[in-house]
Amino acid sequence: MEISNIWYFLSALTLLSALMVIISKNPIHSVLYLVFTFFCISAHYVLLNAQFLMAVNIIVYAGAIMVLFLFVIMMFDLKKNIPESKSSLTKLAGSVVAGTLLVILIAIIRKNTIPGPALEKFNSQTGMVENLGQVLYGEFLLPFELVSILFFVAMVGAVLLGKREAGERNF
Amino acid sequence: MELINTVFIAKAIIVGVVFAITLGVAAYSTYFERKIAAFMQDRIGPDRAGPFGILQPLADAVKMFMKEDFIPANSNKWLFIAGPCLSMLTALMTSAVVPFGDTVTIGGATFDLQGIDVNIGILWVFGIVSLGVYGIMIGGWASNNKFALLGAIRAASQNISYELAMGMAIITILMITGSLSTKEIVEVQQNGHWNIFYQPLGFLIFIICAFAECNRTPFDLPECETELIGGYHTEYSSMKLGFYLFAEYINMFISGAVMATLYFGGYDYPGVDFVTQQFGSNVASFVGVGALIGKSLGFVFVFMWVRWTIPRFRYDQLMNLGWTGLIPLAMYNVVVTGFGILVGKPFMVSIAGLVLLIAALFVYDQLLVKKKIA
Numbered sequence: 001m002e003i004s005n006i007w008y009f010l011s012a013l014t015l016l017s018a019l020m021v022i023i024s025k026n027p028i029h030s031v032l033y034l035v036f037t038f039f040c041i042s043a044h045y046v047l048l049n050a051q052f053l054m055a056v057n058i059i060v061y062a063g064a065i066m067v068l069f070l071f072v073i074m075m076f077d078l079k080k081n082i083p084e085s086k087s088s089l090t091k092l093a094g095s096v097v098a099g100t101l102l103v104i105l106i107a108i109i110r111k112n113t114i115p116g117p118a119l120e121k122f123n124s125q126t127g128m129v130e131n132l133g134q135v136l137y138g139e140f141l142l143p144f145e146l147v148s149i150l151f152f153v154a155m156v157g158a159v160l161l162g163k164r165e166a167g168e169r170n171f
Numbered sequence: 172m173e174l175i176n177t178v179f180i181a182k183a184i185i186v187g188v189v190f191a192i193t194l195g196v197a198a199y200s201t202y203f204e205r206k207i208a209a210f211m212q213d214r215i216g217p218d219r220a221g222p223f224g225i226l227q228p229l230a231d232a233v234k235m236f237m238k239e240d241f242i243p244a245n246s247n248k249w250l251f252i253a254g255p256c257l258s259m260l261t262a263l264m265t266s267a268v269v270p271f272g273d274t275v276t277i278g279g280a281t282f283d284l285q286g287i288d289v290n291i292g293i294l295w296v297f298g299i300v301s302l303g304v305y306g307i308m309i310g311g312w313a314s315n316n317k318f319a320l321l322g323a324i325r326a327a328s329q330n331i332s333y334e335l336a337m338g339m340a341i342i343t344i345l346m347i348t349g350s351l352s353t354k355e356i357v358e359v360q361q362n363g364h365w366n367i368f369y370q371p372l373g374f375l376i377f378i379i380c381a382f383a384e385c386n387r388t389p390f391d392l393p394e395c396e397t398e399l400i401g402g403y404h405t406e407y408s409s410m411k412l413g414f415y416l417f418a419e420y421i422n423m424f425i426s427g428a429v430m431a432t433l434y435f436g437g438y439d440y441p442g443v444d445f446v447t448q449q450f451g452s453n454v455a456s457f458v459g460v461g462a463l464i465g466k467s468l469g470f471v472f473v474f475m476w477v478r479w480t481i482p483r484f485r486y487d488q489l490m491n492l493g494w495t496g497l498i499p500l501a502m503y504n505v506v507v508t509g510f511g512i513l514v515g516k517p518f519m520v521s522i523a524g525l526v527l528l529i530a531a532l533f534v535y536d537q538l539l540v541k542k543k544i545a
Contacts, residue, residue: 028250028312035305052351055294063301064331067308071327074312074320129290129351 007047014040027073031066038062050127181282189266189286192464196471197420198228204420204475211479235413243406247313254310255407255414261303262421268292269428270354272438272460275453284438284460285354292353293341296429300337300384304330306418307386307393311403322402325486326393329383332493333390337380339501340373343508344433347517357437365436369517372504372525374434376497378473381426383493385419388478392486427470431463438463503528 017040020033038061045054125131136144202217202224209216217224242251272284289295304327311323347369348356360366367374383390394402401407404415431437438459447455484492504524511520 026247028247032250032309051289051291052294055291055298058298059294059301063298064334067301067304067327067331070305070308070312071324074308074324 003047007044010040010043010047014044027076028070031069031073034069035062035066038066045127048127049124052129052132053127177280178282181280182286185271185282185284186267186286189271190263193263193266193421193424196424196464196468197417198232200420200423200471200475201231201416202227203471204478207472207475208479211476232413235410238409240409240411241406243315246315246406250309250313251406252411254306254313255411255418256306257309258303258306258418259414259421261299261306262418262425265296265299265425266428268295268353269425269432269463270357270437271428271463273452273456275456277453283354284456288352288354290350290352293345293351293356293433296353297334297338297341301330301334303384303422306415307403310407310415311393314403314406316406318399318401319403319405322393322395322399322405325395325399326386326403329386329390329392329489329493332490333380333383333497336376336493336497336501337384339498339505340370340377340380341433343370343373343504346505346508346512353432353437357432357439360436361439362443363436363439363441365434365439367434369511369521370434370504370508371521372500372507372528374430376501376504377434378430379492379497381430382474382477383489385422385426385474387419387423387474389481389484390489391483392489395483423471423474424467427467427474428463430470431466435466500528 014037017033017036021030021037024030024033038057042054042057042062045051045057123131205227206216206224208214217227220226220230242248267286268289270283270285270288274281274283276282307326308323311319311326314320344356344366345351347366348359350356356366382388386393392402393399394404396402399405404412407415438456440459440462443455443459446458507520507524508517511517511524514520
């Protein structure tokens, strides 16, 4: 089996499941299709020889964020909270805007030829965790640490928001 | 092309054997669970099917298949079926990266006794563990039953909470080993340098989190029958229920194998060199496979032992233990391990850290008692 065949198959699967996210009526189905889309993207990372990104993508997105999505949606009473259909004018405006964006994007891609990476500099091991660590903790140390501070601030904010107020009792 | 074929066949055989062992162990875990429960409660336990009741799992399987497979009227049919399947799938996937043994040489070709040796091995385990909750959540939601939904939501919040402490415990292992590959983690521990001696606190945190991730007592709140009837599998019957229960036993066995790999030297056992000299390296490798499975079964026994000894936690106690107990402990452990590596005496520093922690807890407890009296 040619590797490009796998790529075409995966890409088709990714696009299909991404489409199903917005097409399906049931929000739970949407979330599950989104999880499937993340799996397909992880498979793309494996094809690019970036196993670390694959694992992190699954752990962070499929394993944590999507579980929280599912968690929140399950709490809703879905029968009461179905959003009413938009009027046909809104639908028309939406398709015009989206169609214009599509045309612009296709035009940009057709006009510009994006140069591929230079073959002599190409290193198939770039995506491996050792090399990624060297880059993160060497060349991009300052941005990396700044991001960690940002995460820390977000965490403190979340704890502060979730803190029980005086006298409040949840269970 | 020839080489690819032999490697492919070897891997297929390894995967098949691991699959068979896992399912066999899971089936007989149900029997031994009941035997151990009976022993602890001074009963006899199952003894009708075959000698000592040894055919009980077969009888249970036949019973499970024969029962009516009922799907509730207002449930979401496909997701209802997908729930147990996903549980089973995620339970079985973890064993792919567990190194079951050292290399074996047959006819001049050398094979690793491991499904896949990737350089992200332990992250694979972590990723699959974090996916394990989908089966329960989907099954619980699709049942269209408020008790099942409550069980599913409990399972999700519990798994997410305990994953954090588990990840922190794994980080200390990575700091010692310097690699994410499970194979390398085991190789560092050869000749008795097991991580349990360097990471007693980390192991304690990891095993508590493993109990929570497997939904075992004392953390089996998702199926807490006094509050939630049957929890997430209230509406399930027949083999779908069987799959959920089976997945739990598979998870126990695999988490035992992962704990043996991370903390108890994997396939290492005392006297490897002696066996290698006497019988050759192939025999030594196979004895190593036996050692790993023996260690895993030991952990399965610990899971059962705890189940029949400790009562279930209350839900707020569970969350408190996870967020305010285990996560700070795991952070402390990371700092202590880092200090140990910096000083160059990881063993001494880890023991000193543990003693210091116990002393601090003791002093804190004493101060608190005095305050209560005064």
